[in-house]
Amino acid sequence: MxxxxxxxxxxxxxxxxxxxxxxxxxxxxxxxxxxxxxxxxxxxxxxxxxxxxxxxxxxxxxxxxxxxxxxxxxxxxxxxxxxxxxxxxxxxxxxxxxxxxxxxxxxxxxxxxxxxxxxxxxxxxxxxxxxxxxxxxxxxxxxxxxxxxxxxxxxxxxxxxxxxxxxxxxxxxxxxxxxxxxxxxxxxxxxxxxxxxxxxxxxxxxxxxxxxxxxxxxxxxxxxxxxxxxxxxxxxxxxxxxxxxxxxxxxxxxxxxxxxAKAPPKSRWPKWVALGVVIAIFAAIAFAFHKNTALGADALRNWVLFTGGLSALGAILAGGHPLSVVAAFVAGPIKPFRPGIPSGGISAMVEAWIRKPRVADFESLRDDITHWSGWWKNRVARTLLNFFLVCTGTIVGEYSAGFHILKSLM
Incomplete structure (x- = not known):
């Protein structure tokens, strides 16, 4: 009214x-x-x-x-x-x-x-x-x-x-x-x-x-x-x-x-925990190379495949463009070396650049996101979904890689 x-x-x-x-x-x-x-x-x-x-x-x-x-x-x-x-x-x-x-x-x-x-x-x-x-x-x-x-x-x-x-x-x-x-x-x-x-x-x-x-x-x-x-x-x-x-x-x-009006200070402990996990994984990879070159190569391969593969899977589940999937696969393994934009951010930027949202996507956004299919149909929603699923895939990939690497050393 x-x-x-x-x-x-x-x-x-x-x-x-x-x-x-x-x-x-x-x-x-x-x-x-x-x-x-x-x-x-x-x-x-x-x-x-x-x-x-x-x-x-x-x-x-x-x-x-x-x-x-x-x-x-x-x-x-x-x-x-x-x-x-x-x-x-x-x-x-x-x-x-x-x-x-x-x-x-x-x-x-x-x-x-x-x-x-x-x-x-x-x-x-x-x-x-x-x-x-x-x-x-x-x-x-x-x-x-x-x-x-x-x-x-x-x-x-x-x-x-x-x-x-x-x-x-x-x-x-x-x-x-x-x-x-x-x-x-x-x-x-x-x-x-x-x-x-x-x-x-x-x-x-x-x-x-x-x-x-x-x-x-x-x-x-x-x-x-x-x-x-x-x-x-x-x-x-x-x-x-x-x-x-x-x-x-x-x-x-x-x-x-x-x-x-101040924004709350960001919690430091989650970052320190994540950093500790990554350092432990890379220490395990270095130890694997010290023990045996082939064992070290396998550990490094596991890191790339798990972090890159599950990041790419997140982009695929979000209905991302093939180049967004590639970007996710590349960004996942190198996440610890670039603390700026997360892997999901890189993939999402590629998605938004290739499939630029149209005016119609913004107009129908509130209606589209109330339906499961709308998250994949609407370009704005799909880009946001890409961000969250790729970030989730990277985190799961890091822990999965760490588990397999440590298991291989035992």
Whole structure:
């Protein structure tokens, strides 16, 4: 449903709506808690803008999500090669998973999730009011959530997210009510967020603090003081937490927001473990050559065949072009010697270069990835699949090669 179609507001548009009025540093913040899939929330936003006078409008959006709402076609300009080079494949894949969840909601309820945020931005722009984007970048939130859980829990997280992509059943009323009271990100990860305090902290609590700090920061920069009023539109799940932070937060808002906006430090131990395994394997190969040249040659051959062969198998399973398969076979064995782009990245770049995604692939991407066959039919999805399967093949190949090499020395 287009927002322009909502022409008449019911007189009861604000009845029962969760609204809090918070005064901080002389500024009155009118905080409206919304449901991300509710026409009522859209009407409540519009009613507040019509009935009261505001000096600014703040919304629970980051720059990238706001840009996506303003220009839904922008993602079609995505440079897939740049995404692979910059190591953002995982973030793009996670964003696609979230978008399929949102699409199911839109198809089921006839209104795009976040329509009330768009109504607030449009209403502010129409009245020539500054629009403040106060949420943390979604990529940073996803990275912090990912790093907040243990290594093994990440596999369950990935499996759950992928299963949600292929879900065919309508989202039941229980989940819809939870979404109306909660947050889009929390709902998408609901099964895991409810069981993991670190995950909940990354998805919800940190953003409560971040948004409160951003409100204070914007107000300071705008020189707002006594008599100024700001409309704040956030998901109802943030109403209590963000409200408490806005009332009582004492830290410098700029420093607080900057600290919470930091990408999490990368864990070093998985790299050290992987490096240790590779060093052990190559030490075994060197020892094999020391014992017997033929034995060493066999060990080196096993390394190439297992790492290159299983990497190439990953590209084949992804439906990769023959040159992508060759690239995977070459990149697999030399992975320890080039710590930059992974073997899956090299194969995926070859795939994207030879089979350049078409506009139609971007247009149908969200629909295609909800079907198993779509991952092979859509060129964007197939390139992402190539990346993940080749990387997986390389890792399995390394451990398989190590096992056979060590076995040959015993």
């Amino acid at each position: 287009s927002l322009t179609e909502i022409t008449e507001l019911p007189s009861s548009a604000l009845d029962g709506q969760p609204i809090e009025r918070i005064e901080r540093d002389g500024v009155e913040y009118v905080v409206l808690g919304t449901a991300h899939v509710s026409l009522t929330s859209v009407q409540a936003v519009q009613a507040l803008l019509e009935q009261e006078t505001f000096d600014a409008v703040a919304v629970e959006l980051c720059d990238s999500r706001a840009q996506g709402m303003r220009d839904p076609e922008a993602f079609k300009q995505m440079d897939l090669l740049q995404v692979i080079r910059q190591g953002k494949v995982g973030m793009v894949a996670a964003s696609l998973v979230l978008s399929t969840f949102q699409k199911r909601l839109a198809d089921q309820h006839g209104i795009e999730p976040g329509a009330e945020m768009k109504a607030a931005m449009e209403g502010g722009a129409t009245r020539n009011l500054p629009v403040w984007l106060i949420d943390r970048e979604v990529g940073t939130t996803l990275r912090r959530a990912w790093h907040s859980v243990g290594f093994w829990k990440r596999f369950g997280l990935m499996a759950g997210l992928m299963a949600s992509v292929f879900e065919r059943e309508a989202i039941d009323e229980k989940e819809i009510e939870k979404l109306k009271e909660g947050d889009m990100l929390e709902s998408a990860f609901s099964e895991f967020a409810s069981e993991s305090a670190p995950l909940y902290r990354s998805l919800i609590a940190e953003r409560d603090s971040f948004m409160a700090a951003r409100l204070r920061e914007h107000a300071e920069r705008a020189g707002f003081g006594s008599g100024r009023k700001v409309l704040v539109v956030i998901g109802a799940g943030h109403l209590k937490g963000m409200g408490e932070q806005l009332r009582h937060q004492q830290e410098d808002p700029i420093l607080t927001a900057a600290e919470l």
